Amino acid sequence: MKILVPVKRVIDYNVKPRVKADQSGVDLANVKMSMNPFDEIAVEEAIRLKEAGKADEIVVVSIGEQKAQETLRTGLAMGADRGILVVADAMPEPLAVAKILAKVVEEESPDLVILGKQAIDDDSNQVGQMLAALLDWPQGTFASKVEPADGKVNVTREVDGGLETLSLSTPAIITTDLRLNEPRYASLPNIMKAKKKPIDEKTPADYGVDTAARLEVLKVIEPPKREAGEIVPDVDTLVAKIKEKGFAA
Amino acid sequence: MSTLILADHDNKELAPATLVAVTAAAKLGGDVHVLVAGEGSQAVADAAAKIAGVAKVLHADDAAYGHALAENLAPLVEGLMGDYDYLLAPATSTGKNVLPRVAAKMDTQMISEIVAINDDGSFDRPTYAGNAISTVKSSDAKKVITVRGTAFDKADAEGGSASVEAVSGAGDSGKSSFVSAEIAESERPELTSAGIVVSGGRALQSGENFEKIIEPLADKLGAAVGASRAAVDAGYVPNDYQVGQTGKIVAPELYIAIGISGAIQHLAGMKDSKTIIAINKDEDAPIFSVADYGLVADLYKAVPELTEKL
Ligand SMILES: Cc1cc2nc3c(=O)[nH]c(=O)nc-3n(C[C@H](O)[C@H](O)[C@H](O)COP(=O)(O)OP(=O)(O)OC[C@H]3O[C@@H](n4cnc5c(N)ncnc54)[C@H](O)[C@@H]3O)c2cc1C
Numbered sequence: 098m099k100i101l102v103p104v105k106r107v108i109d110y111n112v113k114p115r116v117k118a119d120q121s122g123v124d125l126a127n128v129k130m131s132m133n134p135f136d137e138i139a140v141e142e143a144i145r146l147k148e149a150g151k152a153d154e155i156v157v158v159s160i161g162e163q164k165a166q167e168t169l170r171t172g173l174a175m176g177a178d179r180g181i182l183v184v185a186d187a188m189p190e191p192l193a194v195a196k197i198l199a200k201v202v203e204e205e206s207p208d209l210v211i212l213g214k215q216a217i218d219d220d221s222n223q224v225g226q227m228l229a230a231l232l233d234w235p236q237g238t239f240a241s242k243v244e245p246a247d248g249k250v251n252v253t254r255e256v257d258g259g260l261e262t263l264s265l266s267t268p269a270i271i272t273t274d275l276r277l278n279e280p281r282y283a284s285l286p287n288i289m290k291a292k293k294k295p296i297d298e299k300t301p302a303d304y305g306v307d308t309a310a311r312l313e314v315l316k317v318i319e320p321p322k323r324e325a326g327e328i329v330p331d332v333d334t335l336v337a338k339i340k341e342k343g344f345a346a
Numbered sequence: 347m348s349t350l351i352l353a354d355h356d357n358k359e360l361a362p363a364t365l366v367a368v369t370a371a372a373k374l375g376g377d378v379h380v381l382v383a384g385e386g387s388q389a390v391a392d393a394a395a396k397i398a399g400v401a402k403v404l405h406a407d408d409a410a411y412g413h414a415l416a417e418n419l420a421p422l423v424e425g426l427m428g429d430y431d432y433l434l435a436p437a438t439s440t441g442k443n444v445l446p447r448v449a450a451k452m453d454t455q456m457i458s459e460i461v462a463i464n465d466d467g468s469f470d471r472p473t474y475a476g477n478a479i480s481t482v483k484s485s486d487a488k489k490v491i492t493v494r495g496t497a498f499d500k501a502d503a504e505g506g507s508a509s510v511e512a513v514s515g516a517g518d519s520g521k522s523s524f525v526s527a528e529i530a531e532s533e534r535p536e537l538t539s540a541g542i543v544v545s546g547g548r549a550l551q552s553g554e555n556f557e558k559i560i561e562p563l564a565d566k567l568g569a570a571v572g573a574s575r576a577a578v579d580a581g582y583v584p585n586d587y588q589v590g591q592t593g594k595i596v597a598p599e600l601y602i603a604i605g606i607s608g609a610i611q612h613l614a615g616m617k618d619s620k621t622i623i624a625i626n627k628d629e630d631a632p633i634f635s636v637a638d639y640g641l642v643a644d645l646y647k648a649v650p651e652l653t654e655k656l
Contacts, residue, residue, distance in 0.1 A: 113610060114474040123478050135592075191446070192455045215592065219473050221458045226416065226446035235417050235521035238443045241585065251525060255585045256439040257538075257594075258356075258529040263415070265522050275592060276579060311455035315468055315481040323617055326638035328629070332651045335623065338639050342621060344542060344600050345567060345656045 098152045098245070100143040101207035102177065103198055104136040104159050106168040107218040120316040123218075132168045134280075135213025137175075138273040141280040142243060143211055144176040151245055152209075154178050158201055160185055160194055166296060173291035174283035180296040189301065189308040191219075195227035200304035202232060207268065209250065214239050214272040225272035235265040239274040347376030349432040350404075352423060354440050355382065355390040357412060360503075362539045363436030363493075368397055368501035370493045371434050373463045377401045380508075381426065383419055383515075385412030391510050398502035403510045410517040413524040414440045420447040422515030427452060427488060437492040437595075449490040456490040457482060461497035475591040475614040495538050496597035496618055530584055537587065540570035542600045545589055545616070548576035549605025549626075549645060556582050559645065560604060563653045572596065572616075574606045590615035605645045608633025625649065 108114055109129040117124045132140075146152040157172035158181040159165040169180035183197055202210060215222035229236035237243070237252025241260065244251040245267070253262045255274045283291070301308045329335050339345050349371040354361035364380070371378040380394045383406040391405040404426065410418040423444070427433055433448060435441035437459045449456035461479070462470035468483040469491065537543065544564040550556050556577070564571045572594070573587040589596055591614035601619035606612060608624070608631055616622070617636050624637035627644050634640040641648060 108474070110611070114477040116478050123474055190455050192450060192453070195450060217475060217591070220475070220591070221456075222442050223446040223449070223456055223458060226443065227450035227456075229416070230420060230447040230450035233521075235519075236443070236447065237522075238416075239439065254439075256527075257361075257586060258527075259584055259586050260528040261413075262525040262527070263522050264525050266520070274585075275575060276585060311486050312457065312482040312484055315483055317473075317478050317480050320472070320476060320479050323622075323636045325635045326622075326640065328634070328640045328642060332641065332643070332648055332655060335639060335641050335652060336655045339600075339623075339656065342600070344621075 098146070098208045099154045099156070099205065100146065100152050101202060101205055101210045102136070102139045102143050102155060102157050102172065103210070103212050103224070104140065104157050104168050104172050105133040105213070105216045106130050106159065106161050106165040107133045107216055110134050110217055116317055116319045120318055122314070122317050130164070132171050133213050133216045135215060135273050137280040138275070138277050139211040139213050140172045140175050140177060141278045142273060145278065146245065147176070156181065156205055156207070158183065158198065160197055161188055169296055170291050171283065173294040174288040175281060176287070179294055181299060182296055183299045183301060185301055185308060190310055190312060191221050191223035192227055192311070193301070193306060193308040195224050195231055196306045197301055197304050198224070198228050199231040200306065209267065209269060209271060211271045211273065214274055225270050229270040234268055234270050236270045236272070237263055237265050238272040240271050241274050241276045243271055243277065347374070348430050349374055349376060349378050349434055350426060350430040351378065351380045352433070352435040352441065352444065353380050353382045353390065353394055354436050354438045355384060355387065357384045357387045358389060360390050360393045361436065361438060362500060363438050363495040365397060365500035365503060366495050366498050367434045367436045367493045368399055369498040370460070370463060371432065372399050372501065374432055376431070379404060379430070381406065381423065383411040383422055385409050393503070395508040395510050396504055396506050398505035400506050400508045403508050404513045405510050406513050406515060408514065408517055414444065415522050415524065416444045416447050417519040417521045418517065419444050420451060421519070423448045424451045425515055426513065431488055433488070433490045435492050437494050441492045445490055445492055452488060452490065454486045454488055454490050455484065457484060458492050459494045460491055461494050475610050476617065477610065494595060496595055530586065534564065535568065535570045537570045537572055538594050538596055541598050542567045542569035543572045543596050543598045544569045544602045544604065545572035545574065545606060546577055546604050547574040547606030548580065550577060550582055553582045559649050563602070563649055566653050566656050574612050603633050604649060606633055607631050608636065
C-alpha cells in the first residue's frame with residue numbers, strides 16, 4: 098500500500114500571530130514556521146502503518162513557497178520516503194490545492210491520502226473533503242482511529258456528539274484529528290538521512306491547474322481586544338459577583 | 347435570489363445550529379429553503395417547516411441519508427443547487443464534512459465559518475485561531491458557506507408554515523457505510539448552546555476529579571461541561587467536550603475556566619463569551635488576560651467552596 102501525505106508550512110502553533118498594520122494579512126516575516134500540527138499527525142499515522150507492515154511507501158507533498166522544502170524535509174526525517182514540492186508564488190486556495198493534489202494522485206496512484214483536518218493558519222478545513230470530491234473517493238474526516246483491512250479502511254471520527262465509525266472502500270481520503278496519535282520527533286541521524294532523500298520539484302502549471310484566487314481578501318484585522326477584568330481576593334467576592342450578574346440566586 | 351440550507355439533525359431533532367444558519371440566510375435576502383436529508387426524519391422536516399422565515403422544506407428521506415454520509419449527501423445537495431445562489435450549513439461536524447465536498451463538485455471556493463455578512467456582499471471569517479479576522483469577497487457564481495454557531499442569533503423555531511416537498515437523489519454511493527457510534531447521552535445542556543459553561547483543564551488530573559469538582563458546580567449553575575484539549579487528550583472527559591480552535595466554539599453568557607492556562611487554541615473557542623471567570627493557581631496564566639473575574643487559588647479548595655456558597 099502506498100500513502101500520500103500532503104503537508105503545509107504554517108506559522109508555528111506556539112507563536113501568537115500579529116496582524117499587519119496595513120491590514121493586508123498576518124506578519125510572517127521572521128516568524129518561526131513549522132509543519133502544520135495536523136499534518137504531523139498525518140505523517141505519523143502513515144509511518145505507523147508502514148511500521149505495522151500495512152504500507153510500503155510514503156510520499157509527502159507540499160504546495161507553497163520554495164521554503165516548504167524544509168517542511169518536506171521534516172516529513173522525510175520523520176520517516177517518509179520521498180517528497181514532491183509544488184512551488185507556487187502565493188499560497189493557492191483550498192480548491193486549487195485540492196486540484197493540484199488530485200493530479201499528484203493521478204500520477205502516484207496511492208491507496209490512501211492522509212491529510213490534516215485543517216491548517217492552523219487559514220483554518221479552512223476543506224482540502225481533504227474537496228480532494229475526495231474531485232477523485233470521487235470516500236472520505237473519513239476528523240479521524241481518531243484508522244484501521245485498514247481487506248481492501249477497506251475503518252475510520253473512527255470525532256463528531257459533535259462523540260465518536261462515529263465508518264467503513265470506507267479504498268482508495269480513500271482520511272483527515273486527521275488531534276487524538277489520532279502523538280507524532281514522533283525526528284532523531285538526528287534521521288534528519289541527516291533525510292537530506293539525501295529525493296524531492297521532486299514541480300509547479301501548478303506542470304499539472305495544468307489554474308491557481309487564480311476566487312476569494313478577494315479585502316482586509317485582515319485584529320479581533321476586538323478583550324479587556325482584562327479584576328482579580329477578586331476570595332471565593333466570597335466571586336460568589337457576590339456571580340449573584341450580582343444574575344447567574345445564581 | 348435564494349438560499350438552500352443543509353439542516354443538521356439526528357433524524358429526531360433539528361440541531362439548534364441550523365437556526366443560526368437561517369438567520370444568516372435571511373440576512374443574505376431572498377427565499378430561504380431548508381434541506382432535511384435523513385432516514386425516518388419526518389419530525390425534523392416538520393420542525394424545519396415551523397422555523398420563522400423558511401419558505402420551503404425539501405425532504406429527502408432514504409436509508410442512504412440516515413447517517414449523513416458525505417459520499418451520499420454531496421451528490422444530492424449538488425443536484426438541488428441549480429435553483430439556488432447560496433448553499434449554507436451550520437459549521438457543525440456534519441456541515442464541515444459535507445459542504446467542502448459539495449463545493450468542489452460545483453467548482454466553488456467555499457467560505458468556512460463566517461461570523462458576519464457585510465453590506466457589500468463580503469464575509470468576515472476568523473483565521474489563525476481567531477487572532478485575525480479576514481474579510482473576503484467571492485467571485486464564484488454560487489457561494490458555499492458554513493456559518494459559525496455563535497455568530498448570529500437563532501431564528502425563531504416557531505411561527506413559520508413552510509410547505510414540505512419530497513425530493514430524492516442517487517441514494518447510496520456504495521463507497522462508505524456506517525459501522526457504529528458512541529454518542530453520549532447527557533442530562534446537561536448541550537455545550538454549544540448552553541447559557542453557562544464550566545470547563546476544566548489538565549489541572550483536574552483525572553476523570554474522577556471532573557466528577558467530584560467540575561460537575562457539582564455545573565449542576566448548581568445548570569451549566570454545560572467543557573474541557574481543554576489537555577483534559578480530553580488525557581482521557582478525563584470525552585472528545586466532544588473540547589472547547590477551542592479545533593474543538594467546539596462557545597459563547598455563553600458565562601464561561602468558567604478552571605485549571606486551564608489559556609493557550610491561544612483554547613481562547614479561540616471561548617473568548618467571545620459574555621462574562622469569563624478564571625480560577626487558576628498561577629497568577630501569570632494567560633487565561634486571566636481575557637477574564638472579567640479572576641481568582642488566584644488552588645482549585646481543589648476554591649471550587650468546592652464556590653459550589654457550596656452558591
Ligand atoms: C493544532 C493544535 C490544536 C489545538 N486545539 C486546541 C483546542 O481546540 N482546545 C484546547 O483547549 N487546546 C487546544 N490545543 C492545545 C493547547 O495548545 C494547550 O496545550 C491546551 O489548551 C492546554 O490545556 P490546559 O490549559 O488544560 O493545560 P495546561 O496548559 O497544562 O494548564 C493547566 C493550568 O492549570 C493550572 N493549575 C494546575 N494546578 C492547579 C490547581 N491545583 N489549582 C488551580 N490551577 C491549577 C496551571 O497553573 C495551568 O495554568 C491545540 C494545540 C494544537 C497544537
